[in-house]
Amino acid sequence: MTLDMVLTTLETALTELQVYKNEATDILTGAQHLEIFNHQPAVSHDTLAKEIQTYVDVIAAVTNAIAATEAVKEKYGILLATGYPQFPDVEALVGVVADITADRDQINKALAHLKPMPEATGGEILVTEEPPPKK
């Protein structure tokens, strides 16, 4: 992999990570809104708090990944500008890119799990027998 390719990969990863971070922030804002106004009493505060914490963790992970990507990108930018593409740590930096990609995939999975459900357009009513009322 050439330096240009590494740089392109990093820039792509950075763009995608920023999208994920913005998405997670939006969803977190919505979740906090629900908690504040108690619009969804079917969901307990404990459950909501855990979901919000998950988003906080996801955003922190994305922020760290973006910072790491930017650092690598800056380093390569300097190297490219100085005209010395034979940087000895190319393999290590490619490893960093792989780690970032792995983080991104993990973040994507977390977001997919916590994204708001699609709106309802139909459904059914399940009927189950209740135990006799207590006297």
Added chain:
Amino acid sequence: MADFLEGKQRRYTCVPTDSNGNPAQVDLSNLPIWAVADPTLITLAPDPGGNLLINIGTAQSKEGDTTVSCTFDADRGPGVPRNVTVTSAVQHVVAPSATGGTITEQDL
């Protein structure tokens, strides 16, 4: 489902789905509206656990068929509200009739 006998209770759980039949979310800031087609057959009460998509129905002392429905707001943004109504299967309510019994004797 078996007959719904007088005094017995059933739990009615509204399960919203999207157009693909997958579980979906409703806007609970507008309270779901529960109804019985013939309210003289079944009375409804909110779920004691506070779940707005569940109601507890009690069979009354009258025989007949009816359904239970739930209307909820699926409007997720600006524009025209889209109320969705889902209806249960027919509930056959019966008052239990006597089919036997015993006579006990007691010295006075």
